Amino acid sequence: MMSIRQRREIRATEVSEDFPAQEENVKLENKLPSGCTSRRLWKILSLTTGGTIALCIGLLTSVYLATLHENDLWFSNIKEVEREISFRTECGLYYSYYKQMLQAPTLVQGFHGLIYDNKTESMKTINLLQRMNIYQEVFLSILYRVLPIQKYLEPVYFYIYTLFGLQAIYVTALYITSWLLSGTWLSGLLAAFWYVTNRIDTTRVEFTIPLRENWALPFFAIQIAAITYFLRPNLQPLSERLTLLAIFISTFLFSLTWQFNQFMMLMQALVLFTLDSLDMLPAVKATWLYGIQITSLLLVCILQFFNSMILGSLLISFNLSVFVARKLQKILNLKSDEHIFKFLKAKFGLGATRDFDANLYLCEEAFGLLPFNTFGRLSDTLLFYAYIFVLSITVTVAFVVAFHNLSDSTSQQSVGKMEKGTVNLKPETAYNLIHTILFGFLALSTMRMKYLWTSHMCVFASFGLCSPEIWELLLKSVHLYNPKRICIMRYSVPILILLYLCYKFWPGMMDELSELREFYDPDTVELMNWINSNTPRKAVFAGSMQLLAGVKLCTGRTLTNHPHYEDSSLRERTRAVYQIYAKRAPEEVHALLRSFGTDYVILEDSICYERRHHRGCRLRDLLDIANGHMMDGPGENDPDLKPADHPRFCEEIKRNLPPYVAHFTRVFQNKTFHVYKLSRNK
Numbered sequence: 001m002m003s004i005r006q007r008r009e010i011r012a013t014e015v016s017e018d019f020p021a022q023e024e025n026v027k028l029e030n031k032l033p034s035g036c037t038s039r040r041l042w043k044i045l046s047l048t049t050g051g052t053i054a055l056c057i058g059l060l061t062s063v064y065l066a067t068l069h070e071n072d073l074w075f076s077n078i079k080e081v082e083r084e085i086s087f088r089t090e091c092g093l094y095y096s097y098y099k100q101m102l103q104a105p106t107l108v109q110g111f112h113g114l115i116y117d118n119k120t121e122s123m124k125t126i127n128l129l130q131r132m133n134i135y136q137e138v139f140l141s142i143l144y145r146v147l148p149i150q151k152y153l154e155p156v157y158f159y160i161y162t163l164f165g166l167q168a169i170y171v172t173a174l175y176i177t178s179w180l181l182s183g184t185w186l187s188g189l190l191a192a193f194w195y196v197t198n199r200i201d202t203t204r205v206e207f208t209i210p211l212r213e214n215w216a217l218p219f220f221a222i223q224i225a226a227i228t229y230f231l232r233p234n235l236q237p238l239s240e241r242l243t244l245l246a247i248f249i250s251t252f253l254f255s256l257t258w259q260f261n262q263f264m265m266l267m268q269a270l271v272l273f274t275l276d277s278l279d280m281l282p283a284v285k286a287t288w289l290y291g292i293q294i295t296s297l298l299l300v301c302i303l304q305f306f307n308s309m310i311l312g313s314l315l316i317s318f319n320l321s322v323f324v325a326r327k328l329q330k331i332l333n334l335k336s337d338e339h340i341f342k343f344l345k346a347k348f349g350l351g352a353t354r355d356f357d358a359n360l361y362l363c364e365e366a367f368g369l370l371p372f373n374t375f376g377r378l379s380d381t382l383l384f385y386a387y388i389f390v391l392s393i394t395v396t397v398a399f400v401v402a403f404h405n406l407s408d409s410t411s412q413q414s415v416g417k418m419e420k421g422t423v424n425l426k427p428e429t430a431y432n433l434i435h436t437i438l439f440g441f442l443a444l445s446t447m448r449m450k451y452l453w454t455s456h457m458c459v460f461a462s463f464g465l466c467s468p469e470i471w472e473l474l475l476k477s478v479h480l481y482n483p484k485r486i487c488i489m490r491y492s493v494p495i496l497i498l499l500y501l502c503y504k505f506w507p508g509m510m511d512e513l514s515e516l517r518e519f520y521d522p523d524t525v526e527l528m529n530w531i532n533s534n535t536p537r538k539a540v541f542a543g544s545m546q547l548l549a550g551v552k553l554c555t556g557r558t559l560t561n562h563p564h565y566e567d568s569s570l571r572e573r574t575r576a577v578y579q580i581y582a583k584r585a586p587e588e589v590h591a592l593l594r595s596f597g598t599d600y601v602i603l604e605d606s607i608c609y610e611r612r613h614h615r616g617c618r619l620r621d622l623l624d625i626a627n628g629h630m631m632d633g634p635g636e637n638d639p640d641l642k643p644a645d646h647p648r649f650c651e652e653i654k655r656n657l658p659p660y661v662a663h664f665t666r667v668f669q670n671k672t673f674h675v676y677k678l679s680r681n682k
Contacts, residue, residue, distance in 0.1 A: 046185065049185065050179060050184075050185025050188065051185075053175075053185060053188075053189060054172050054175045054176060054179075054185070054188060054192075055172060057171060057172070057175060057189065057192045058167075058168035058169065058170075058171045058172035058175070058192075059168050061167060061168060061171045061192065061195070061196055062164045062165055062167045062168035062171075063164075064196065064509070064513070065164055065167055065199075065203070065205055065206045066160070066161070066164040066206075067513055068206045068512060068513070069160070069164075069206040069207070069209070071512075071513065071515060071516050071517060072206070072207070072517050073086055073517070073518065073519040074516065074517065074518040074519060075160075075519070077518075078518070078519050079525075080156075081525055081528050081529065081554055082519050082521070082525060083156055083519075084156075084550070084553045084554045085519075085521055085524050085525065085528065085550055085554065086519055087209065087210055087550075087553065088208070088546065088549075088550070089545070089546040089549055089563050090211070090549055090562075090563035090564060091208055091209065091210040091211055091549075092210075092549040092550045092552070092553040092554075093120075093549040093552060093553070093562055093563055093564060094132075094134060094137060094210040094211075094212070095137070095159065095210045095553055096549070096552045096553035096556075097114065097128060097132075097134045097137045097138075098137035098140060098141050098155070098159055099155070099553065100113060100114070100556075101113075101114070101137065101138060101141035101142075102141050102144060102145065102155055107142060107145065110138075110141070111138075114127075114128045114129055114134070114138070115127050115128070115129060118558070119552070119556070119557075119558045119559070120552065120558075120559055120562060121559065121560070121561070121562070121570065121573070122540040122558050122559065122560050122596050122597040122598070123596060123597045127305055129303070129304060129305065130304050130305035130306075130307055131307075131564070131566075131567060132259070132564055133212055133256065133257055133258060133259050133304075135256055135257070135303065136215050136256075136257050140158065140159060140162060143158075144158050159209075159210075160209050163205060163209050163210070163214055163215070164205070166214070166215065166218040167203070167205055167214075167218065169218045169221075169222065170217060170218035170221050170455075171192050171195055171196075173218065173221035173222045173224070173225045174188075174191050174192065174195060174221055174225075174455060174456075174458060174459050175188030175189070175191055175192050176188060176225045177191075177221070177224055177225040177228050177432070177459050177463075178190070178191040178458075178459045178460075178462045178463045178466075180225065180228045180229055180232075180428065181228060181428060181429060181432060181459070181463035181467070182462070182463045182464075182466035182467045182490075183466075183467075183468070184466050184490070184491075186466055186491065186494050186495070187462045187463050187465070187466035187467075187494065188462070189494075189498065190462035190465065190466070190494045190497060190498060191458045191459050191461075191462040191463075192458075193498055193501050194381060194383045194457075194458040194461065194462065194501075195455060195458045196509075197381045197501050197505045198377065198378060198381055198383055198454060198458070200377060201374055201377060201378060201450060201451075201454045202451060202454045202455050202458065203451060203455070204451070212257060212258040212259060212260075213258060213260075213451065215257040215258065216253075216254050216257040216258035216261065217451065217452070217455070219250045219251075219253040219254040219257065220250070220254045220264065220452075221455070222246070222250040223247055223250035223251050223254060224432070224435070224456070226243055226246040226247045226250060227247055227289065227428075227431060228428045228431065228432060229243050229428075230243045230244065230247060230285060230288075230289075231281065231282075231285060231426075231427040231428040231431055232426075232427075232428055233427070244288060244292070247289070247292055248292050248295070248296065251265075251292055251293060251296040252296040252299060252300065254296075255296050255297055255300045256300050256303065259566055261297075261300075262297065262310065264452065265293050265297070267438045267439065267442065268293070268435070269290065269293060270438065271431060271434040271435050271438060272286045272289055272290065272431075273286075274434055275427070275430050275431060275434060278401075278402045278405055278406070279405040280398075280401060280402070280405070280425060280427060280430040281427050281430065281431065282427065285427075297310060298310075356575050356622055356623070356626040359617075359622045359625070359626075360619075360622060362617075363613055363616075363617035363622065365447065366446075366447055366448040367446055367447070367448060368446075368447055369444065369445065369446075369447065370443055370444045370445075370446075370447050370450055371447065374450065378454070378457075380504075381501060381504075381505070382497055382500065382501075383457060383458065383461055384457075386461040386462075386464070386465055386497070387457050387460060387461040389461075389464065389465075390460060390461050390463070390464025390465065390467075390470060391433075391436070391437075391460070391464075393464065393470055393473060393474065394425070394429065394433050394464065394470070395433070395437075397424075397425050397473065398425055398430060398433055401424065401425045401430075424469075426469075429463075429469075432456070432459070432460060432463070433460075435456065436453070436456050436457065436460045439452045439453040439456060440453050440457075462494065465490070465493050465494050465497070466490050466491075466494050467490065468486050468487075468490055471485075471486045471489045471490050472486055475489070523670050523671055523672035523673060524550065524672070524673075526670055527602070527668070527670070527672075527673050527675070528550070528551070528554040528555060530668050530675075531551065531554075531555045531557060532554070532555050534667070534668070535555075535557065535599075535600065536599075537556070537557070538558065539557050539558065539599045539600060540557070540558045540559070540560060540596070540597045540598050540599045540600070541557050541558070541559060541560065541598070541599070541600050541601070541602060542559075542560040542561070542577050542580070542593050542596065542598040542600070542601040542602070543560075543577070543580075543601060543602035543603070543604070544578075544602075544604060544607060545561055545562055545563040545565075545574060546563060547602060547604065548560070548561060548562055548563075548602075549562055549563050551602075558597075560573060560577050560593070560596040560597075560598055561573045561574045561577050573596060575626070576592045576595075576596070577592070577593065577596070577598075578619065578623060579592055579623065579649070580593075580601060580603060580649050580650055581603075581607055581608060581619055581620050581623055581648070581649065581650050582620065582623035582624065582627055582629075582648070582649060583624065583627070583629050583644035583645075583646050583647060583648050583649070584627075584646055584649050585645075585646045585659075586649065586652075586653070586659045586660045586662075586663050586664070587659070587663065589649050589663075590663040590664070590678060590679075593678055594678060594680075598678055599677065599678060600667070600675055600676065600677055600678070601664070601675070601676050601678065602673055602674070602675050603650050603653070603673070603674040603675075603676070604672065604673060605671075605672055605673075605674075606672065607619055607620075607650070608620070608648070608650035608651060615631065615633055615635050616631065616635075620632070620648065620650075624641075624644070625638075625641070627644075628640070628641060628642060629641060629642065629643070629644040630642065630643055630644070632648075653674075653676065654674065662679065663678065663679050664676040664677070664678060664679070665677045665679065
């Protein structure tokens, strides 16, 4: 049996033996001026045209998404508090730190306020730069203060325009990746068109602007484009070094801007390991990429003040060794991401759980399975059909190549024949193939991760339709092979699809751009204005994670808990605060809230009387199950659940009964919110 390493040595020997002949051919070609100049001019023209189109399509996509955001909220005409409220849930929390840096008297004081923050979690001082991925907000705030733009551009516009500008980079990177794989910029154009026409499934930037993934995914796309180029054979040393630099910078920025970076890069590391094991990737290049991953993550770890979640990540564990991983996890006593593993265990049926955190994720639509109607939308644009077509062919080729590389009967002669044969898979194609398969599984299992897959789906499908290798293999299999037919198919099919997309979706896109709406949330605006006018600046507020992020942004008040859930002590706090929606005695709820220094608690009718989720997934149900209490309403309960000793707090407090009035005084209410001030008696 011949090992993979031996086969690599054979191939290297063959290449070195053939090199003199190849050099002679090159010399002969250099002596033949016929057609050489025209080919060079055609290449320059193609690069110029393709590059110009890439930049234009990226900018147009950015403007399109920014216009949709403006039209949906009438963002330029609403009040500042309404603009801030439009940054829902954790988005508002992240933006609040940008605002905090701008309001600081000096940059040094702004940094100090982030490193020693005592307003995000009451009665605690935390290092926000360690806990959260907010270096991008810090960088933007510094830029805004340094650049002479304050007179011309409001801070909020500088922020959102930066994010929409990153979308231009994102689409351009997808375009370039598809171009590199197929050899024609027409493929990149089709990928960009598919990205835009499938906007519902490829991005959510226009309504979740500050979300971490909107910062990170453009850099991830740049990294994939750079790796695709790096895996090409026969790169010049300078090109290889510059590409490695691009991979390192994009990997570092991707890791710095998203807390889930380690899980994405772990899958990427698995891609590299698989290809390296199957001899589909040069071992030296795989080693370089492993090193870049580790270096980038460790550098981010240093910038985040040695964040233990990064040090003990599975990526570090995988790349360094299982032994080192076990030692690190024991030494560091990691608990920051334990909720993720509990969630995964319950999600894949490895045991039922009553854990509040795991069930909170399980009941969120974003963490459920990918809805089946997603494929209907992707099929309307022909993307899904094209993707399956290309995927089936490349997977077949990959199996053939892998089987050949692992075959026991491989000989030097057969290896040489395989190198020159018709069934081959380029390293860059193999990398993108395994990449799209793994992220496809991730998207199918967790809907929130579909944006990683669908954007790459556009790249992979467009590459295949414009790939001469794909069409050559297909035409040979049906005995219709002809070089002219390959040329016709690889250009005519994408052009026809582009015409179809323009015909079917252009009118709808124009309607979207002309449809004007306006932000309308008077109850939340009234609440924020009341807090600003009627409560002390140092007052501590308790409530739902989503609402408190808005309270932090709009009023600057201190919070008991917030939506950034990657901390075990914060998760315990949140469970305690959420007892306001459970069946607990007023004295117990008061004691829990006061233990966090709470001055005011905000109750939301939309949570107390929730109808959005089915029974068993309403927040009050999750709390009842975690507390061992029977759920409300018709339906079965587990046999060991008991009736609660007290009524539901959020309902009973509104009756102004003596036990509740003794501890809570209502100070504000409207159709949505009820605010109670806590008494200081024990």
